[in-house]
Amino acid sequence: xxxxxxxxxxLYFGENSISNLITxxxxxxxILVTYGKGSVKKTGLYDEVIKVLEDNNKEVFELAGIxxxxxxxxxxxxxxxxxxxxxxxxxxVGGTSVIDCSKIIAIGAKYDGDIWEPIKNKDFTLKDRTKLxxxxxxxxxxxENNYYAVISNEKEKLKLGTAFWPMASPxxxxxDPKYTVTVPEKAxxxxxxxxxxxxxxxxxxxxxxxxxxxxxxxxxxELMIKEMVNIGPKLINDLTNIEYRETMMFIASQAxxxxxxxxxxxxxxxxxxxxxxxxxxxxxxxxxxxxILTPNWMxxxxxxxxxxxxxxxxxxxxxxxxxxxxxxxxEEGIMAFRNFLNNIGAPSTLSDYxxxxxxxxxxxxxxxxxxKSIGGMCSLDAGAIREIFDKSM
Amino acid sequence: xxxxxxxxxxLYFGENSISNLITxxxxxxxILVTYGKGSVKKTGLYDEVIKVLEDNNKEVFELAGIxxxxxxxxxxxxxxxxxxxxxxxxxxVGGTSVIDCSKIIAIGAKYDGDIWEPIKNKDFTLKDRTKLxxxxxxxxxxxENNYYAVISNEKEKLKLGTAFWPMASPxxxxxDPKYTVTVPEKAxxxxxxxxxxxxxxxxxxxxxxxxxxxxxxxxxxELMIKEMVNIGPKLINDLTNIEYRETMMFIASQAxxxxxxxxxxxxxxxxxxxxxxxxxxxxxxxxxxxxILTPNWMxxxxxxxxxxxxxxxxxxxxxxxxxxxxxxxxEEGIMAFRNFLNNIGAPSTLSDYxxxxxxxxxxxxxxxxxxKSIGGMCSLDAGAIREIFDKSM
Numbered sequence: 001x002x003x004x005x006x007x008x009x010x011l012y013f014g015e016n017s018i019s020n021l022i023t024x025x026x027x028x029x030x031i032l033v034t035y036g037k038g039s040v041k042k043t044g045l046y047d048e049v050i051k052v053l054e055d056n057n058k059e060v061f062e063l064a065g066i067x068x069x070x071x072x073x074x075x076x077x078x079x080x081x082x083x084x085x086x087x088x089x090x091x092x093v094g095g096t097s098v099i100d101c102s103k104i105i106a107i108g109a110k111y112d113g114d115i116w117e118p119i120k121n122k123d124f125t126l127k128d129r130t131k132l133x134x135x136x137x138x139x140x141x142x143x144e145n146n147y148y149a150v151i152s153n154e155k156e157k158l159k160l161g162t163a164f165w166p167m168a169s170p171x172x173x174x175x176d177p178k179y180t181v182t183v184p185e186k187a188x189x190x191x192x193x194x195x196x197x198x199x200x201x202x203x204x205x206x207x208x209x210x211x212x213x214x215x216x217x218x219x220x221x222e223l224m225i226k227e228m229v230n231i232g233p234k235l236i237n238d239l240t241n242i243e244y245r246e247t248m249m250f251i252a253s254q255a256x257x258x259x260x261x262x263x264x265x266x267x268x269x270x271x272x273x274x275x276x277x278x279x280x281x282x283x284x285x286x287x288x289x290x291x292i293l294t295p296n297w298m299x300x301x302x303x304x305x306x307x308x309x310x311x312x313x314x315x316x317x318x319x320x321x322x323x324x325x326x327x328x329x330x331e332e333g334i335m336a337f338r339n340f341l342n343n344i345g346a347p348s349t350l351s352d353y354x355x356x357x358x359x360x361x362x363x364x365x366x367x368x369x370x371x372k373s374i375g376g377m378c379s380l381d382a383g384a385i386r387e388i389f390d391k392s393m
Numbered sequence: 394x395x396x397x398x399x400x401x402x403x404l405y406f407g408e409n410s411i412s413n414l415i416t417x418x419x420x421x422x423x424i425l426v427t428y429g430k431g432s433v434k435k436t437g438l439y440d441e442v443i444k445v446l447e448d449n450n451k452e453v454f455e456l457a458g459i460x461x462x463x464x465x466x467x468x469x470x471x472x473x474x475x476x477x478x479x480x481x482x483x484x485x486v487g488g489t490s491v492i493d494c495s496k497i498i499a500i501g502a503k504y505d506g507d508i509w510e511p512i513k514n515k516d517f518t519l520k521d522r523t524k525l526x527x528x529x530x531x532x533x534x535x536x537e538n539n540y541y542a543v544i545s546n547e548k549e550k551l552k553l554g555t556a557f558w559p560m561a562s563p564x565x566x567x568x569d570p571k572y573t574v575t576v577p578e579k580a581x582x583x584x585x586x587x588x589x590x591x592x593x594x595x596x597x598x599x600x601x602x603x604x605x606x607x608x609x610x611x612x613x614x615e616l617m618i619k620e621m622v623n624i625g626p627k628l629i630n631d632l633t634n635i636e637y638r639e640t641m642m643f644i645a646s647q648a649x650x651x652x653x654x655x656x657x658x659x660x661x662x663x664x665x666x667x668x669x670x671x672x673x674x675x676x677x678x679x680x681x682x683x684x685i686l687t688p689n690w691m692x693x694x695x696x697x698x699x700x701x702x703x704x705x706x707x708x709x710x711x712x713x714x715x716x717x718x719x720x721x722x723x724e725e726g727i728m729a730f731r732n733f734l735n736n737i738g739a740p741s742t743l744s745d746y747x748x749x750x751x752x753x754x755x756x757x758x759x760x761x762x763x764x765k766s767i768g769g770m771c772s773l774d775a776g777a778i779r780e781i782f783d784k785s786m
Contacts, residue, residue, distance in 0.1 A: 001406065001407050001639060002406065002407030002408055002409075002410065003406050003407060004403060004404060004405045004406065004410075004413070005403075005404045005406070006400070006401065006402065006403040006404065007399070007400045007401070007652075008399065008400070008401035009399065010397060010398075010399040010559060011397060011398045011399065012397045013394065013395065013396050013397065013398070014394050014395030014396060015395055016395075017395065017397075020397070166403060211636075211640075212620045212623075212624070212640045213639070213640055213643045213644075215616075215620075216613070216616045216617060216620065216644075219612070219616055220609070220613055220616075223608075223609045223612055223613075224609060227605045227608075227609065230605075231605070243604075246394060246606070247604075247605045247606060250606045251609075259400075259652070263406075
């Protein structure tokens, strides 16, 4: 087995973890606070953060209005502030979109040229960035604990993943579950889907299940998926429950850390299809797109990888095996997964987003992103992707 | 729940992972290679490393002869080289002793004054160090993937743990299982014990077992202990088996990472007693001391924490429960753990090291290290420590 891992972010987890901010601000004088469309102002977190900064005599700059599926234009704006004001620390106060955009800002701030160029060319060899901290307001993608960032370019109708290893990982992230209790039902649902998707994409890897290292990590994934399936519907019915929020925040931070992702690999075709989809329709949320595509991907894959789907059914969804064929068991597992998605109120067809098949060719092209096929476990060519999207209509 | 974690070390795991060394050497011109008593010369690793350094035109300096239970005198020597030669990177080629000593060297190199002073005063606030890399030759303590270092002071008869969080974590560690196949039987046994001890010390924590985060991490510990119990005796009988070495190397790197340690806490009295013991008798290896003390600590603790020991018995050692009292089940688990230690050839009494009770008072004092009691789950005062050592004679 060959892999490399690094999880350099200093994670401060739990109640009042913002108290660690002061130590982390040492040596940084000019702070660029980045945030989204203003929910941090409504919740009071914005005021709390600004107060800490001002009490510690920091010079505060702001980039507001970073949108979901953040656009490179947002990043350009932040990079300009960093360069013209000599910013010492980018402090992202928000969820994944704000963090991802802030990663690109922090890297672009130290890059001479247009940061979109290396991103588009998949040249992730840049080594320097401005210091980056996170105060997390929605637990979803592990962006607070990994080096990935997704950024769109509306003009070019592209949504691309970046992987500046490992330097794009934030220097520190403050993870207080209480900052997430105000996340509304729909966004909470989408985040639950995204967390589960990261775990499931990684779970459908092709590593040797008899290798003890693989066994340990696969089991960890099963435990985490099972716990998300357990708390997901309860949380949707009890959005301010701090225990559920706490569990979700922890699992989210681990689900796409390099520790499991880099060792196991995974499939990731659903993520690539979803990037194709929301690259064309930015009204589709990442979690919403995944909720629609993943079960249909499962239906497409189940007879080709029945053993793995059976394992999911038994170990995660407690499907009984007696008197059933492997395929029956596997399909019952997929049904249980669909039930779970229904229970959290996830969308199940593209028509939920008023999408028909008129742009399907463009979506397929963007899903393939220059490759002939996608999918680490179950290889999907253009025809297979079309089949899955057809089923998703 | 409140915790902080960070696992910043870039781990390069697997066959030929030394190929990553060249990238990691970028920007470093003067390299201090540190190693132990010369086994790296016998195995050829020393030549391999020096060749990479010379092929890349690095200026190479050396500190040889770092001993097991490394002494602060070793560190002083390395610090002197770093300071006088302006070393850019300390490259530790060896096992825990070499790594731990190199951590102190890298930190001491940037400290004006005697590095023993902050260590003795438990002042771990220093923020700067020389760059530090590791090429691991024995999988044992996670030192390659954490910020802990143990260092002795022979003159003061002290053996102290340090915890410069998280900056003492190496920048990178190269983990190729093939470098560990030459570790002799006794050292392999001691490392197996140490790995198990880290997992077990963490396992005996007082966190709420009904909290999902705790459940997930406790289960991870169970999986790792179970796998060590499985492969341990097989590896002892087949020392060059690369699969067993690979599994051991992975588990060792995770066992004392901040991910589990910082979340769960643990007991750690056995480690403190062992540090007391080998602080007085440096002929006692860390693993050997732990093998003797841990089962006797279990005997002492079992009736006070029966539920947790029962959990160990059932989940790790597959002890059947039918018709038995909880205490019976728990004690069968301890018996199974003793059998495992016997199967890997671990020592079971202090007389194996020709130690009687003549220095027991000093050992107890050093075990307590200024505290009235030790142990996160099962509190041990001087009397309890004496009882455990008496049983260990």
